[in-house]
Amino acid sequence: MEFGERELKRECKGPDVVELQTRLAGFRGTVPDGDFGPASERQVMNFQRDYMKMAVPSGVVDRATMQAIDKFADDFPLDFKALKCPCKKCGGYGQGQFKGRYFAGRPRIEAYHRYEYPGIHRMLLWALRAVFLYLPEHEFVITSGYRCSVDNTNNNRTSTNHHGKAVDIDIVMKPREDKRADMLKCDAARGRIVETGNAQIGWSAPNCKALEPSNIAPTWVHYDVRCYEPKFLKDEAFCTSLKELNNRRPIAF
Ligand SMILES: [Zn+2]
Incomplete structure (x- = not known):
């Protein structure tokens, strides 16, 4: 699966999970192993809490979270x-x-x-x-x-x-x-x-x-x-x- 083709959550595996782990590496990131376990879920929840300002982070990478990851990239373009x-x-x-x-x-x-x-x-x-x-x-x-x-x-x-x-x-x-x-x-x-x-x-x-x-x-x-x-x-x-x-x-x- 390519990143963006499906919602990502606990127990998902594949190259799109590697991409997610790469993009959220600064949110208590773990290794980009393509396996969406508890540490990846925590990455997502930290991103949702600290960047998206969600009061109750879901740990699920839904459409809104994917859009927020794109916005996060745009907020911090690197030279x-x-x-x-x-x-x-x-x-x-x-x-x-x-x-x-x-x-x-x-x-x-x-x-x-x-x-x-x-x-x-x-x-x-x-x-x-x-x-x-x-x-x-x-x-x-x-x-x-x-x-x-x-x-x-x-x-x-x-x-x-x-x-x-x-x-x-x-x-x-x-x-x-x-x-x-x-x-x-x-x-x-x-x-x-x-x-x-x-x-x-x-x-x-x-x-x-x-x-x-x-x-x-x-x-x-x-x-x-x-x-x-x-x-x-x-x-x-x-x-x-x-x-x-x-x-x-x-x-x-
Ligand atoms: Zn050189």
Whole structure:
């Protein structure tokens, strides 16, 4: 079933459930496994409560909820000019190099996977929209999206997080705010993202969205999906445009 062809609720399974889980990734999201269980129901109820302002969330993705998800996307359009790689060699989203190749002498885990994924992970970007929804008191700017291996070499970086698996955002400071105020705001923002998005600080838990701790990211917020198993990091989960991110479908039921 394509997303939009049927109402979605507990016990539904299929690619349209993967799409739903992707779009609601920032509402205490879980893995996009295509199985609408209790955690997915909670995602839907949180979206209905916090975005749709429903007094009694149903947990059922009916026509009104699908329309609200489209509106949520329109409320938070993401700037792909700010997300693309700045290297001027790769076209914006890497060159697909190094699939299945890892740094020498390192474990074969995602943190050391050198693959330039073909875009930025859609679930991460939908989760970012929820960050903007849940922290309306802040003005955010995207400071780093994609950074390919060429850009990393140019800047002496070894991390492959930004090969499509991570986005960095900054909170715009108000006049006369200093670095300490910035650090406190970023810490508080991370706390809210853990609570509202079911993210973790650090990378200990598998299949959980991750935030860099404050000792690595004192004055910005780094959000990534590098703890996901390979089956949730397939090429089709990545996008290079707002159109691909939104993947808008007619609602036909
Ligand atoms: Zn590049």
